[in-house]
Amino acid sequence: MTERVYTKEEWIRGLEGLREDYTLFVPVKDGDFHAFMPMNGEKVPDFDFQNTRLSPKSVIYPRSERLFEYILGNADPEANILKESSKDFSPRAIVGIRPCDAQAFQIVRRNFDNPEYRDPWWVRHFESTTLVGLGCNEPCSTCFCTAVGGGPFHEDGLDALVFDLGERYLIKGLTDKGEAFLAKMNGGKPADEAVLKAAEDLTASASQKITSSPPTDPLKGKKINDLFNAPFWEEVAFGCLNCGTCTYLCPTCWCFDVQDEVLGKEGDRIRNWDSCMFPLFTLHGSGHNPRDKKVQRVRQRFMHKLKYYVDKYDNGVQCSGCGRCVRYCPVNIDIRDVCERMNNY
Amino acid sequence: MLRYTEKIQETAKRLLQEKRVDAFIGYGKGSVPMMNQPLMVSDPDRVDRLYWDNFCGLNLCNYLTKRTDKVGIVANGCNSRNIVTHIIENQIKRDQLYIVGIPCEGMIDHRAVMRAVKQKEILDIQQNGKTFVVKGADFEETFEKEKFLQSNCAVCIHRNPVIYDELLGDLVEEQTGVSPYQDVEKVEAMDPEKKQGFFTRLISRCIRCYACRNACPLCYCPTCFVDESRPQWVGKSSDPTDTLTFHFLRAYHCAGRCTDCGACERVCPMGISMRQFTKKLNKDCQELFSWEAGLTLDQRPPLDVYRPDDYNDFIK
Amino acid sequence: MKGLLEHVGVEPGRLHFSWISSAEATKFVDVANTVAKEVKALGPARYFIKKRAEVA
Amino acid sequence: MSDWEAKITTFLCNWCSYGAADLAGVSRFQYPPNFRIIRVPCSARVSPKFVLAAFRHGADGVWVSG
Amino acid sequence: MENPYLPYPVRIDKITVETEDRNLKTFHFVFLNPEDEAKFAYTPGQFAELSIAGKGEIPIGIASSPTEKGFVAFTVNKVGLVSSYLHNMKEGDVMGIRGPLGNWYPWHEMEGKNVVIVGGGFAFTTLRSSIIYMIHPENRPRFKDITVVYGARTPGMLLYKDELAAWEQRDDIHMHITVDGTNDPDWKYNIGFVPTITEQKITSADNAIAIVCGPPIMIRFTQPVLEKLGFPPERIILSLEMRMKCGIGMCGRCNIGDKYVCKDGPVFSLAQLKEMPPEY
Incomplete structure (x- = not known):
């Protein structure tokens, strides 16, 4: 395992040098908040941030993605037959991804990469991406990664992890992908004991700072139908506007919609993010809608994250504790509060 | 603005006890600073969850559409104007509503506050009339509310509710010259x-x-x-x-x-x-x-x- | 309608409204001429046209 | 750009302007050929969606006439 | 990497109008690449996504049986954007099908048992597939008595009329065809709702498995009838419908509790459904 120390200037220079080998996605200040954007010489990476507004899931799983293309008509023998769109699967790296967001990819992976089917776009994008994490020295008050099996310096799901030690960065390679990334990067020197000790202390103190953590273990023992019929859903759902903010900002929400778009004789089949908050999500052709009411949709979202996923994969909840939905829900529906209610029911 | 919280709770309790309304719609205090939660209370003993401060910017009219019961609702200037629109557009009937009017002094723009503290995490906010104090892990700053109003509130000329059954507090002076x-x-x-x-x-x-x-x-x-x-x-x-x-x-x-x-x-x-x-x-x-x-x-x-x-x- | 379209940047001369009775063939021809002239003067539209989706 | 001809999506009321256009045709009046006419039962049938749809499909101009 | 979203190109070979209201048509598809037919190996009860370039995809139960070679058939009701477009397509047109998807009726469990099939309306498609499959000379010995109750609103709304008549003639299958009502004086079969006919014609649940497929209202009333006859919930098999996009358990919309209708279903036993939230 490589452990190297970089000054902050060296680090940025090192990243610049990697631009030939990787498309680098780095946090950039964009208006009021940060976003992961390709490092292209114009945008200055800014690693002094709490977390990006949108999760980096869009690097691997874009908001809208062209899947197939085709031509229409009768003249061409190839007409009406779908062809896979060509895609760039060259190496990418997300530098500065928070451990919670990296863990989220592991959660989502169980959906997109399973023994029966593999989603060709998600899997190839994921496999070509190196995740270089940045530990959280100062977790937010809305963070609860420790409650869902993560932590501010959690290594699972990352290929390399960066510790911000004030003046310098310590970077640890964690997987082959991470080691390859480090091997290509210029600068830095091997880490000494003192630095490693500092990183350890930082890890311990950061975890201490996470105060809100509803336990998620009791969820497993509950019965789906009991929770489903619990009386608190009406109250939880009252304020909900049924907008897609929570699902679109969430790093672990993966639901999508497939749409065909045609212009003249050419068409595309496009995949867009979708949200279980929208009534259209489950509307049948017949007009029947099994989740017609707001309360059913809100219940679906929380049950999916905190119960169905738990039962289906037996691998924790479908939440990485990033706290985005807590902060940005316009009506302040707090997943921690819902989790407590489910625990106590 | 905080002073309205108690009055709202009292009014809601009275209305629910007297069975003037089946439910009362207002705001509850949110779990994170600067975020409040729309709330519906139908049990007179639970009115203590109702709350009012400078961050009640979400429009409660959303929750009135096509309701069939009798509801009480808190309404400042814009809420009340949307209630009027709802009534005109037959989304709810006037006699179903008991409107508790609140003269509004403008809501604070949470984004502006976050910008002012350079996006550092805000842990607590204390609101004292014309000023408010923002606290974080390693800072505490006082701001003038006037400068942090939501951009629509800053140019609002209808702060007083236009329609109400009961008014909490005195009407405020409308802004002029905006x-x-x-x-x-x-x-x-x-x-x-x-x-x-x-x-x-x-x-x-x-x-x-x-x-x-x-x-x-x-x-x-x-x-x-x-x-x-x-x-x-x-x-x-x-x-x-x-x-x-x-x-x-x-x-x-x-x-x-x-x-x-x-x-x-x-x-x-x-x-x-x-x-x-x-x-x-x-x-x-x-x-x-x-x-x-x-x-x-x-x-x-x-x-x-x-x-x-x-x-x-x-x-x- | 026209106001907002112009506001977001569609040139004023692209959208026209008129009232013509069924007997006013000459007025129809007049207005048609004006409309065609104004639109031609603006050149081809580039804005607000749905092209192939700009997606990943 | 010399061979460019404007495409103008035209919504005409069945009872008014469409009649006028018809009459113009019958009377052999000359008018520019740029119009793609859509007959509507009343010009009030034209919703803002229609106008936007026309622009989205690449119309250079839209003319609504009652 | 194999792409589970890529449809196999097919040509429409034959279109049959099934019902008097012309809203149901059966489409026979032939694969453009013969090797795709082998890849599309299915079992009765499964469905596939019919994919039309420029319009989208719809999940439809497979109406043909794997014992019928050279084509696959689907019976489609005209309701939405894609199905309406499909109804206007002609023989010879090219489109795509993607599948087979989902699970199937529990053929292993049904071996050596009596099979009761209860169907209503246009949900009869995968049941047709099942019947053809079971009465195929190779498979027929695997099952004991086969009883079918099939109903529609009127005689004109019955699917596969010729085949129904042919099955009626056979002595290795008991057919009970019924309609809700008819003015036809020559109607020679039953009149009455499916649950009623089921109650009259099915006499025993001994060693029997029931497959029920139909509109929700029919299922709701048939269920107690079967239970009264003595079918335990694990031996009542239902096929569900849901809005789907991917058909492979990824897009997230067709779940009922922790089960996806597209991947874990569409076939569930009543016993399974009782463990799931009633959200369908």
Whole structure:
């Protein structure tokens, strides 16, 4: 395992040098908040941030993605037959991804990469991406990664992890992908004991700072139908506007919609993010809608994250504790509060 | 503004006990600073969850649409104007409502506060009349409320509720001398190409989560035009033209009905200022029809009626 | 409608409204000429046209 | 750009302007050929969606006439 | 990497109008690449996504049986954007099918048992597939008595009329065809709702498995009838419908509790459904 120390200037220079080998996605200040954007010489990476507004899931799983293309008509023998769109699967790296967001990819992976089917776009994008994490020295008050099996310096799901030690960065390679990334990067020197000790202390103190953590273990023992019929859903759902903010900002929400778009004789089949908050999500052709009411949709979202996923994969909840939905829900529906209610029911 | 909390609780308790209403809709204190939660209370013993402060910017009218029971609701200026619009548009009946009016002094823009503390994490906010104190892990700063109003509140000239059954507190003095349409005028002065650039940039961040549409009390159509598939008016991807079409038509559907309550901007997770669309229409309504939405129950909105003296210069 | 379209940057001369009775063939021709002239003067539209979706 | 011809989507009221257009045709009046006419039962049938749809499909101009 | 979203190109070979209201048509598809037919190996009860370039995809139960070679058939009701477009397509047109998807009727468990099939309306498609499959000479010995109750609103709304008549003639299958009502004086079969006919004609649940497929209202009333006859919930098999996009358990919309209708279903036993939230 490589452990190297970089000054902050060296680090940025090192990243610049990697631009030939990787498309680098780095946090950039964009208006009021940060976003992961390709490092292209114009945008200055800014690693002094709490977390990006949108999760980096869009690097691997874009908001809208062209899947197939085709031509229409009768003249061409190839007409009406779908062809896979060509895609760039060259190496990418997300530098500065928070451990919670990296863990989220592991959660989502169980959906997109399973023994029966593999989603060709998600899997190839994921496999070509190196995740270089940045530990959280100062977790937010809305963070609860420790409650869902993560932590501010959690290594699972990352290929390399960066510790911000004030003046310098310590970077640890964690997987082959991470080691390859480090091997290509210029600068830095091997880490000494003192630095490693500092990183350890930082890890311990950061975890201490996470105060809100509803336990998620009791969820497993509950019965789906009991929770489903619990009386608190009406109250939880009252304020909900049924907008897609929570699902679109969430790093672990993966639901999508497939749409065909045609212009003249050419068409595309496009995949867009979708949200279980929208009534259209489950509307049948017949007009029947099994989740017609707001309360059913809100219940679906929380049950999916905190119960169905738990039962289906037996691998924790479908939440990485990033706290985005807590902060940005316009009506302040707090997943921690819902989790407590489910625990106590 | 905090002083209203107790009064709201008392009023709600009384109304529920006297069975004047089946439920009472107000705000509850949120679990994170600067976020409040719309709340419905039907048990008189649980009114202590009701709350009021400078962050009650979400429009409660959303929760009135097509209700059949009797409800009490807190209403400041813009809430009350939307209640009027709802009544005119037959979304709820006047006699179902018990409106508890609250003279409003403007809501604080949480984004501006976050900007002022350089996006550092805010742990607590204390509101003391004209100032408020923001506390974080390693800082504490005092700000003047006046400078941090939501942009729609800063130019609001209808702070007092226009319709109510009971008023909590004294009416506040309305602002005068504000010029509400400065930003619209700035855009109007641009040439078409500049305008195109301005709006393309404005909505470039949009992720089509429809929070603006859903937070808008005017958007209650059973099927929104973006969801229609036959014909499909607008594509569902994040394509810029589709996004622009969505914002354009959403705004247009609010023409003559928008009360500039600011809910759309407040809820936008990407911080898009979509009032740039609706305000232009508000300005046109003001100039062409001398109309502001939601001020009276006796008149239908201008795009709803025909009058022989309607402006028609644009017709050849 | 026209107001907002112009506001977002569609040139004023692209959208026209008129009232013509069924007997006013000459007025129809006049207006048609004006409309065509104004639109031609603006050149081809580039804005607000749905092109192939700009997606990943 | 010399061979470019404007495409103008035109919504005409069945009872008014469509009649006028018809009469113009019958009377052999000359008018420009740029219009793609859509007959509507009343010009009030034209919703803002239609106008936008026309622009989205690449119309250079839209003319609504009652 | 194999792409589970890529449809196999097919040509429409034959279109049959099934019902008097012309809203149901059966489409026979032939694969453009013969090797795709082998890949599309299915079992009765499964469904596939019919994919039309420029319009989208719809999940439809497979109406043909794997014992019928050279084509696959689907019976489609005209309701939405894609199905309406499909109804206007002609023989010879090219489109796509993607599948087979989902699970199937529990053929292993049904071996050596009596099979009761209860169907209503246009949900009869995968049941047709099942019947053809079971009465194939190779498979027939695997099952004991086969009883079918099939109903529609009127005689004109029955699917596969010729085949129904042919099955009626056979002595290795008991057919009970019924309609809700008819003015036809020559109607020679039953009149009455499916649950009623089921109650009259099915006499025993001994060693029997029931497959029920039909509109929700029919299922709701048939269920107690079967239970009264003595069918335990694990031996009542239902096929569900849901809005789907991907058909492979990824897009997230067709779940009922922790089960996806597209991947874990569409076939569930009543016993399974009782453990799931009633959200369908």
